[in-house]
Each structure stands twice: as C-alpha cells, then as structure tokens.
Amino acid sequence: MSEPILTKNQKNKLIAVIAVLLTFTVMNGTMFNVAIPDISEEFQLLPSQVAWVMTGYILVFAIGSLMYGKLADQYPIKRLMTIGIILFSTGALIGLFSGSFAMLLAARIIQAMGGATIPALAFIIPARFMPEDRGRVFGIVSSTVAFASGVGPIMGGTIGGTFDWRLLFIFSILAIFTIPLLRKWIPDEETRPGSTDIPGAIFIASAVAFFLISITSFSVIWLTSSLAAFLLFIWRIRTFHTPFVDPAIFKDVRYMAVIATSFLSTSAMFGMIFVVPIMARSVYDLSTIQIGMLLFPGAMTAGLIGQFGGKLTDRHGPEPVLKTALVIAITGSTLIAALIGVPPIVLAMAIVIQYAAFPLIQTSTASLLTTLVPVEKTGVGIGFFNLMNFMSGAISSAVFGAFLDLGSIQFSLLPIAIHSEFALYSTLFTILGLLALSAMMLFTSIFKMKKTPNKVV
Known part of the structure; x- marks a missing residue:
C-alpha cells in the first residue's frame, strides 16, 4: 500500500504538530527531573525510591514505544496518537491533585501509557510520509527534544521552586488542545491487514518490567521472572x-x-540527566531554580546543534556523525567527573559538552535504522529501537539511584578528579564515559566488519 504524497505545506504543518507534541512530552520529563529533590523531601524518600518518578515513567514509556510501533504497522497513526494524547492529559490531571507518592506514581504511569505514542510515532512519521526528507526531519525532531529539555529545567525550577511541583502537570494537560490539529494534519490511512500477538506482547512487556524491578529491588526472584x-x-x-x-x-x-550502540550511549545521556540534579543539591546545595539554570545552557546548546544534525547526516552519512557524537559524549562525561566541586558555572560548561552529543546520537541512529529496515516493518523496527532507548533510561536511573544510596565511597575511578571528597559522583560520571566508550568500540567494530547493507527481510 502506497503512502500519501504530501505537499511541502502539508509536510511543514505535520512537522509543526510533531514538534509541539514532542515539546509537551519532553518538558514533562525534564521538568520533573529538576523537581526530584523536592519530591524526595516532601515524601521522605531515598534516592532509589524517588528514582521511580523517572524509572516508572520511562518503564511504561519503553514498553509503550514498542507496542505503539508495532500497532502503527497495522493501525492509522492518527488514531493511535489521538488515544495517546487523551491518556497523557488524563494522567496529568490526576497528578495535579496527587496527595501521596502512590497517587503521583499512578499519574505518571497513566501519562506514560499515552505519552509513549508521541516519541514512538514521531520517528515513524518521517520514515513513512516523507522518506526523502527524513534526515532533515529527524534533525528537527532531535532539535525539538533538546530545546524542550532546555526549557523544561527552567520552567520546572521556576514553577517548582516558586510555587509547587504539582503545577508542572498543567503543561501536560494542555497537550489535549493539539488533537484538532493532529486530526487535520496527519494523513489518513486505512487499517492494514494483520493481527496483534497479545501473548507475545505480554511476554515482552513482562520481561522488561520484571527486569527493571529486579534492578531496583536487587531481587533474584524478579530477575528470574524476567528471564522466564x-x-x-x-x-x-x-x-x-x-x-x-x-x-x-x-x-x-x-x-x-x-540498537546496542544507541542503548549504551543513551544510558550515558539519561544517567547524566538523572544524576546532575541530585549531585547539584548534594554538592552545591543549589535550589530547584538554580539546578534548572545549571542544565539550561547545555540543553539549549544541544537544541542549536540539533538544527544541523539532520543536515550533517544527509550530507556526510549517519556513521561519521554518530562516531563524532560518541567522542563528544565521552569527553563531556570525563570532564564532569574531573570537575565536580569546582564552581557551578565551570561545571555547566562541561555539561554543555555532554548535552551536545544527544541530538547527534538521536538523529544519526534513527536515520541509520531507516536504511536497514524495510518500509513495511518500520513501525516494529523503530519501536524496538525506542524500547531499548527508554529501557536504557529506566535502567540507568534505577542503577544510579541505587548506587547513590551508598552515600559515599572512598576513591574515584578517575585519578585526575580535582576534589576527592566527591568521589561518589566522580565515579558515576566516569562510568557514564565508559558506557559511551563501549558504544563507540562496538559500533566501530561491527560496521568495519559489515560493509554492505543487509536489510531485514
């Protein structure tokens, strides 16, 4: 079945609605990331417990991204995204009135059940409706993600620090007003023949969920259940x-x-985004607003770089862009590990470097995957890619949250760390750099061995 042919004006409108929806979704994550210290203090939670504000959200997001990707191979994208936005806004409404940590988690899970449609399908839409422009559109998508992640900490810090973190849910509620534009600008599609393998979906969802629970609880029973x-x-x-x-x-x-390269490199990025606010409060005693300002320059720099990520990928190919991005990620993580304890304005410059790698990694890996997966399997191919990316975020948040429960360690993995008394955080960022290095080594070795394209059949 041939896909709709879009005019330039239709493409621009579709890209616009994708950007708006992504802004709501990404801000929803980054705003609450800054508010984690406040949530932890209000409900008297350990780092491993409060990590579930992110981990639980990303867990459902991870599973949902695969589910929606698979469903997009059969059902119209317009229908799936409409349902998703309704769930996303409903969860936000519940969160606005949350009076307990359990209610907050329930709200975040409902949000994730709906919000997973947005980034999952945002990568499928360019591949399906405008394949000749996919590099440019992936660049815009990555830039939007980076820009929203920059605005998010400022909004989260300002609103959470001045008023109450619950008011952050208002932005997600506003996503409901994009549905009329969504219904108008996303092309109509017919339902494709096929069936959904419900038992298979349940098995993979259970495996992912049980695995993440086993990490946070250090439970062999949950790990065994995941393996089963x-x-x-x-x-x-x-x-x-x-x-x-x-x-x-x-x-x-x-x-x-x-997939593996993206998993490892995204783990490094999500780990940085999770650890920095906790480190900033612990080491520098920064307020919520100040934490937002610490992250803001890096996120905005990533937004600017994302504007060129698609063009670089189209011009030079995704492979060299991805390798460059991984070098940047390694450099940024190492600098942060070495500089913890120096004035925050200096540390912010190191954060800028690591943040800059994020849109380049997203754009290059997504673009590369669309050349490896045939059109009729784009949904599940990118869906599995999104699953692993969000799993990496959930796993890194859970693992580093548990690591932070240790309170302190006696030595840093990085000998050149300036302040040895912050060895715990220095070691964490050294590990993030090693993850990016592992991604670089894996990607380089495989793509050096396999020169000719080998599309999934």
Whole structure:
C-alpha cells in the first residue's frame, strides 16, 4: 500500500504538530527531573525510591514505544496518537491533585501509557510520509527534544521552586488542545491487514518490567521472572505464525549493533540527566531554580546543534556523525567527573559538552535504522529501537539511584578528579564515559566488519 504524497505545506504543518507534541512530552520529563529533590523531601524518600518518578515513567514509556510501533504497522497513526494524547492529559490531571507518592506514581504511569505514542510515532512519521526528507526531519525532531529539555529545567525550577511541583502537570494537560490539529494534519490511512500477538506482547512487556524491578529491588526472584518471561517471548516469536516481533529482525547484525550502540550511549545521556540534579543539591546545595539554570545552557546548546544534525547526516552519512557524537559524549562525561566541586558555572560548561552529543546520537541512529529496515516493518523496527532507548533510561536511573544510596565511597575511578571528597559522583560520571566508550568500540567494530547493507527481510 502506497503512502500519501504530501505537499511541502502539508509536510511543514505535520512537522509543526510533531514538534509541539514532542515539546509537551519532553518538558514533562525534564521538568520533573529538576523537581526530584523536592519530591524526595516532601515524601521522605531515598534516592532509589524517588528514582521511580523517572524509572516508572520511562518503564511504561519503553514498553509503550514498542507496542505503539508495532500497532502503527497495522493501525492509522492518527488514531493511535489521538488515544495517546487523551491518556497523557488524563494522567496529568490526576497528578495535579496527587496527595501521596502512590497517587503521583499512578499519574505518571497513566501519562506514560499515552505519552509513549508521541516519541514512538514521531520517528515513524518521517520514515513513512516523507522518506526523502527524513534526515532533515529527524534533525528537527532531535532539535525539538533538546530545546524542550532546555526549557523544561527552567520552567520546572521556576514553577517548582516558586510555587509547587504539582503545577508542572498543567503543561501536560494542555497537550489535549493539539488533537484538532493532529486530526487535520496527519494523513489518513486505512487499517492494514494483520493481527496483534497479545501473548507475545505480554511476554515482552513482562520481561522488561520484571527486569527493571529486579534492578531496583536487587531481587533474584524478579530477575528470574524476567528471564522466564523473556524465554516465553523467544518461544512465541519462533513458533507463532504472526509473532509480535518478527524474529528476522534480530538476525541483522548491523541493525542489532545500532540498537546496542544507541542503548549504551543513551544510558550515558539519561544517567547524566538523572544524576546532575541530585549531585547539584548534594554538592552545591543549589535550589530547584538554580539546578534548572545549571542544565539550561547545555540543553539549549544541544537544541542549536540539533538544527544541523539532520543536515550533517544527509550530507556526510549517519556513521561519521554518530562516531563524532560518541567522542563528544565521552569527553563531556570525563570532564564532569574531573570537575565536580569546582564552581557551578565551570561545571555547566562541561555539561554543555555532554548535552551536545544527544541530538547527534538521536538523529544519526534513527536515520541509520531507516536504511536497514524495510518500509513495511518500520513501525516494529523503530519501536524496538525506542524500547531499548527508554529501557536504557529506566535502567540507568534505577542503577544510579541505587548506587547513590551508598552515600559515599572512598576513591574515584578517575585519578585526575580535582576534589576527592566527591568521589561518589566522580565515579558515576566516569562510568557514564565508559558506557559511551563501549558504544563507540562496538559500533566501530561491527560496521568495519559489515560493509554492505543487509536489510531485514
């Protein structure tokens, strides 16, 4: 089935509505990231417990991104996004009146159930409706994400610090007003033939959820349950005639290398975004507003770089852009690890460097995947990519939250760290740099071995 042919004006309108929706979604995450210290103090939570404000949200986001990606191969994108935005705004309304940590988590989970449609389908829309412009559009998407992540900390710090963090939910409620534009500008599609493998979806969702719970609880029982669910998922996709995920997708070495590279590098980025606010409060005793200002320059720089990410990818190809981005991520993490304890304005410059890698990683990996996955499998191909990306965020938040519960350690992994008394945070950022280095080594080795494209069939 051929996809609708869009005029330039229609493309611009569609890109605009994607950007607006992404802004709401990303701000929802970054605003609450800055508010984590306040939420922790109000409900008297340990770092590993308050991490579930992000971990729980990202967990459902991760699962939802795969589900919606798969559903997009069968059902119209317009319908899926309409349902998602309604859920997203409903969860925000509940969060606005949350009086307990349990109610807050429930609100975040409902938000994630709906909000997962937005980034998941935002990467599918360019590949489906404007493949000739996908590099440029991926750049705009990445730039929007970076810009919103820059505005988010400022808004979160200003509103959360001046009033109450619950008022941050108001921005997410406003997303409901984009539905008329969404219904008008996203092309109509017919429902494609096919069926949804519900047991397969349940098995993979359970495997992901149980695994993340096992990390935060250090429970062998949950880890065993995750492994059992994953084995059931493997059995299902190998034996069912129309599985939730086509097993052929896992046989493409280049596709899996990009997935793994993105997983490791995104773990480094999400880890930085999670740890910086807690570190800023612990080391510098910064207010919520000041934490937002610490993150703002980096996020805005990433927004500016994202404007050129798509053009660079189209001009030079995604591979060199991705390698450059990983070098930047390694450099930024190492500098932060070395400089913790110096004046915040100096540390902010190091944060700028690591933030700059984010849109380049997103643009290059998404663009590269669309060349490896055939059009008819774009939904599940990018859906699995989004699943692993959001899983990386959830895992990094959970692991580093548990690590921060240690309180302090005696030595830093980085010998050149200036202030040894902050060895805990220095070690964490050194680990983030090692994750990015591992991503670089993996990607370089696989793509050096496999020179010819090998699309999933």
